[in-house]
Amino acid sequence: MSGHKQVVTVLGATGSIGCSTLDVIARHPELFEVFALTGVSQVERLAAQCAQFLPRFVVVLDDSTAVDLRARLSTLSPRTEVLVGVQALCDVSSAVEVDTVMAAIVGAAGLLPVMAAARAGKRILLANKEALVMAGALMTQAVREHHAQLVPIDSEHNAIYQCLPINGQGEVDNRAVASITLTASGGPFLHMALKDLGAITPEQACAHPRWQMGRKISVDSATMMNKGLEVIEAHWLFGVPAEQINVVIHPQSIVHSLVNYVDGSSLAQLGHADMRVPIAHALAWPERVSSGVATLNLATQGELNFYPPDFDKFKCLDLAFAALRVGGAAPIVLNAANECAVAAFLDGQMAYLDIAKTNEQALTALSLSAPTSLDDVVAIDKETREWVKSHVLV
Secondary structure, eight states, rough: OSSEEEEEEETTTTSSSHHHHHHHHHOTTTTTTEEEEEEEEEEHHHHHHHHOOOOSEESSSHHHHHHHHHHEEEEEEOOOOEEEEEHHHHHHOOOOTTTEEEEEESGGGGGHHHHHHHHTTTEEEOOOOOHHHHHHHHHHHHHHHOOOEEEEEHHHHHHHHSSOOOOOOOOSSSSEEEEEEEOOOOOTTTTSHHHHHHHHOOOHTTOSOOOOOOHHHHHHHHTTTTHHHHHHHHHHHHHOOOEEEGEEETTTTOEEEEEETTTEEEEEEESSOOTTHHHHHHHHHHSOOOOOOOOOOGGGGGGOOOOOTTTTHHHHHHHHHHHHHHTTTTHHHHHHHHHHHHHHHTTSSSSTTTHHHHHHHHHHOOOOOOOOSSSHHHHHHHHHHHHHHHHHHO
């Protein structure tokens, strides 16, 4: 790697991806420097991160959190300036000093700062799949026009990225690709019958058998909406249509995804279920650095199993393929409806199986024009959320 330290902004520093990113950065202080960290409510953790990495800026979303954080940092990291609001997220993502932005904010909230980073020509390590789900055409256009670079962080997309021909600018060459196969763990209800899912609790849905994740993404994994969003994201990342994207359930989460070539070859990336592996790959690309994760010993893994997904039980996955084929506003509607439905489920206001029902109802009811600007995307997202609140959450 060059002698220049890579200057990094970490959006969503207190979440699981953010913490794993900082773990990798801490292992290589000669290679990486933290410019800014952002968080929402975990003030104690954010303050501790600031004390360790001494960023120039830290961003939170409301004034009361900022007051609390400033008091903590007055002794822990007095040179770190506390900023507030969405515009501040965009500012630390597009600052001239920044080389790389880790985009790990969950949900639609990550869209604006990711777009700001793209328009500033940054290297974007994309863990926020919603940015491409909601604004794929606009985002990829901004990346091309401003010579930014997208390196995927989701273990599945990063696996595909590692198995594809990539040029020196990080651009994908998919000319010889027949299809791609995303693997999925199947979540906690893989072997449970559809008829038994009616009484599922948030605690059960959040008990993922392989990955330690936040509550929202854990529910999405249980319904396989997470995989559905990844299907849409893969379309934009790798330029492949829905017909060339496959999903296979692989409970052990060792094979992270495959690229199938026209000559009959299939290349797969394997590794332990630890997000530091794709994060280290993305941070150091095109070189390699230690992630802190042991290499894989296949002799100790036992069986590796693969199953086709049940689209009746995992209706959200089916809806995501449908939304991708329809295009236009459909993926935005699906994402917004799902965020509302999952939040209601976690708050005890909705049954587990009603998540998929809500998503399907929103897609059926809302026939909106395709977005031509970021304002359009935000407006469609808002209209969908209002529809769910007035027609479902009553």
